[in-house]
Amino acid sequence: MEPILQVKDLSISFTQYGRGTRQVLLPVIQDLSLTIRPGQVVAVVGSSGSGKSLLAHGILGILPYNSHMAGEITFLGQPLTPKRAEAVRGTEIVLVPQGVTYLDPLMKVGPQIRKGRRDQKARQASRTALKRYGLGEEVESLYPFELSGGMARRVLIATAAAETPKLVIADEPTPGLDARSAQRVLGHFRELADGGAGVLLITHDLELALTIADRVAVFYAGETVEEADAADFTAGKLRHPYTRALWNALPQNGFVPIPGAQPGPGEVGKGCPFAPRCPKQRPECLSPVSYRELEGGLVRCLYPEGEMV
Amino acid sequence: MKHRLLFTGKKLIRMVLLLLGVSLAAFLLMSASPLDPLQTNVGQAALGTMSQEQIAKLEDYWGVNTPPAERYLGWLGDFVRGDMGTSLLYRQPVSTVIGQRLQNSLWLMAFAWVISGVLGLTLGVIAGANRGRLADKLIRGYCLLISSTPAFWLALLLLVIFSVWLGLFPIGLSVPIGADASSVTLADRLYHAFLPALTLSITGVANITMHTREKMADIMESDYVLFARAGGESAPSIVLRHGLRNVALPAITLQFASIIEIFGGSVLVEQVFSYPGLGQAAVSAGLGSDLPLLLGITVVSAAIVFGGNLIADLLYGVVDPKIRRGAAKR
Incomplete structure (x- = not known):
């Protein structure tokens, strides 16, 4: 394969x-x-x-x-x-980062998973992805500081799984x-x-x-x-x-x-x-x-x- | 809601204490001033030709022989009752003088405040988002240059170039000389306010830009911007979607904190442009031992600055979801 x-x-x-203006690799x-x-x-x-x-x-x-x-x-x-x-x-190629600091602290979870897209398909994809990891629709309207450590981790994986x-x-x-x-x-x-x-x-x-x-x-x-x-x-x-x-x-x-x-x-x-x-x-x-x-x-x-x- | 009312109430109590402290400090400084109000306002020569009786009358008018504590308490008592006293120099109620002057200055300061805020935020975001590149270097160079330029010097420079050499703008005052008060138009006022406002804006921009740039650069290095890049977002989208959103909170603080700088700058700039604003009145009141006017101006300007910071705090509660949602849950 x-x-x-x-x-x-x-x-x-x-x-x-380095010292002075000398550049080192x-x-x-x-x-x-x-x-x-x-x-x-x-x-x-x-x-x-x-x-x-x-x-x-x-x-x-x-x-x-x-x-x-x-x-x-x-x-x-x-x-x-x-x-x-x-x-x-x-x-x-998607990245699943370490933790909640990788989410914009002032943006709700939903738009972050959708990455700014507003169409119906993106909404459906984000909802499905959250559901896959046991998170309800209401999580979309939460801010990162309202997530627990485990929830944040699942949200981050959901951002990856929302794509294929x-x-x-x-x-x-x-x-x-x-x-x-x-x-x-x-x-x-x-x-x-x-x-x-x-x-x-x-x-x-x-x-x-x-x-x-x-x-x-x-x-x-x-x-x-x-x-x-x-x-x-x-x-x-x-x-x-x-x-x-x-x-x-x-x-x-x-x-x-x-x-x-x-x-x-x-x-x-x-x-x-x-x-x-x-x-x-x-x-x-x-x-x-x-x-x-x-x-x-x-x-x-x-x-x-x-x-x- | 209850939380926010409580917050505002606490702030208002703090404001009363602050105004009390500021007025007392201004008063103590004034009493400690070595300036003799008679000599400053009447003049050494005129004073020599006066009789003892006349001098005693004048001393009484300027309150030279009244004990300081009595003078302050007297002023405070009247102030609490809503009477700010009568200006010794202008022979008008202090509230009237301040009202007129504030109206003149408000145009100036509002213009400078909005321009420096908008321009400062824009330049700061551009510089921060492009840190280390040409745009950043140019903007930063400009800011450093302006920061190290005294406001009064810049005012003189603009005056020389635009009013004296080019003759584009008037060299002073807020209305045309010799014009009838009723014939003064808004255009006249804007025309006269332009150079002073420009000076204030130019100096105000540097500070806001540098602070915004620093915040923006931090944001661009944050984990969430890295993740946004990893998620395929383009650079402009990152600046617009994440940068502006996160720079908004510090920008609000900066914008309202800059009121005090615009205020301070206006004192010097109004002096240079002979602009009859609050700043100029403050200078004459201070130098001329006009105690009621000086205390009045001090208290009013402190209240405006405090009000600005209070608005910033309240806006925080609206903009920051941590405060908004955190307060709602309680």
């Missing part, structure tokens, strides 16, 4: 003013590759500051003006140029929700995927992501360090040491922290970004490490787990 979205060697960097995402097929939920998992949200903005073509994007993005077999991104965002999207990008859709509500919200994304759409789920919550994702890509300091089937993760078949660390940091897996912190943009050297914190670090890890296939997944590590050295 033709993939809905294919991202190849995507890099995003920002121009910043600050890389935030490097050589990112990702494929999403119809009916698939692909989770991008990483801690905050790893550049996850920028990936979403890059695909949608709404990066800030001082950013540069390189690499290839293909949507439904055609290159996703800035012009095409402008045409398809909001209809074929081919690709849904969910940027951290669950923080602030209790486990049950979060599960229900993720269930809605699974439904959208089962309806034939591709879903890109951006999250920091590996455990929650695994409950609905088909594929998981692990993000560290702007690089994908591992991509594999979700089944591999649940089976404990992890490839990259960072993924292992992330896994072990989960409460039910020992709650084990590792020392150090993720390097910020511009602090990454030429080699593996995780090397300074890696328990298995070797001298050769400080030179560039290529992204390679390994047992049905991809990994960016010289000495991945499960590979005999």
Whole structure:
């Protein structure tokens, strides 16, 4: 089946003013590759500051003006140029953002879902979308501050479902929700995927992501360090040491922290970004490490787990 | 509704306290002034030729020997009864003087207020929505230039260019010199008010524009504008649908808060254009120790400024759904 979205060697960097008037280029995402097929939920998992949200903005073509994007993005077999991104965002590619702050605080919910359209068809679509997520017609005339956290999340998903999207990008859709509500919200994304759409789920919550994702890509300091089937993760078949660390940091897996912190943009050297914190670090890890296939997944590590050295 | 009445009531009590404080402060400043009302208003030379009796009479007229507390309480007592006293300089009831002057100034200030508000909001929205681009740089440059220009200097400049060099506008006053009061037309008044009003508008625009620009830039960087962009809305639609809506609340505050600046500016500008408005009367009252007139003007202008802020607060309740709906639920 033709993939809905294919991202190849995507890099995003920002121009910043360094000392004086000297401009420096600050890389935030490097050589990112990702494929999403119809009916698939692909989770991008990483801690905050790893550049996850920028990936979403890059695909949608709404990066800030001082950013540069390189690499290839293909949507439904055609290159996703800035012009095409402008045409398809909001209809074929939709974003489901984090929370209520993404709704205009002074506009009622209904017009926000309809995006200014006033025709009967748009009204019908917004009503159907709200109903699908258990929200009544009266929600249309509420202001965002009158919504509860869970309601706001369902309204945001309804803005996506009011269209018939081919690709849904969910940027951290669950923080602030209790486990049950979060599960229900993720269930809605699974439904959208089962309806034939591709879903890109951006999250920091590996455990929650695994409950609905088909594929998981692990993000560290702007690089994908591992991509594999979700089944591999649940089976404990992890490839990259960072993924292992992330896994072990989960409460039910020992709650084990590792020392150090993720390097910020511009602090990454030429080699593996995780090397300074890696328990298995070797001298050769400080030179560039290529992204390679390994047992049905991809990994960016010289000495991945499960590979005999 | 009950909530809003209660709110207004509280505000009115506050206004009474404020007016009391403002009048007292104005009075204390005036009593502490080193100006001798006799010398200022009669003149050193004339004073020398007067008899002791005449001087005593004049001192009595200007209230030089009355204790300050008595003078203030006397004024306050009359004021509460609705009598603002008689202006010592104009020899007319203070209410009449203020009434006339206010009518002149009101034209000026209303014009400047509307122009600076509309223009300031427009320029601010344009600059904020295009932050960092050419339009923003031009608008910001203009605002910084104007902000650092004293209003009286700008008034002089306009006067020199448009009245003296080009001869397009009169160099002063609010009506043609020597014209019969009955023959003065509205066109005459507008013609005379134009330059002073223009000065006030030009200086007033800068402040409103810069504040609006800041708010607009914040809005353009907000999550909901990002989401609107992600939803495929075009840039103009975002500015019109989300920008204007969200900039409305701070704009209301700014617009009504600018009354005080227009008022302050009018004092200087009216002086330069010899425009017989409230500001000019305030200057003469202050310099000429005309206590009843000065206190009258102080209280009236404070009430107008307070009234403006009260209107802004009440409009907030109408415009902001958080206040509107929040109050309705209680």
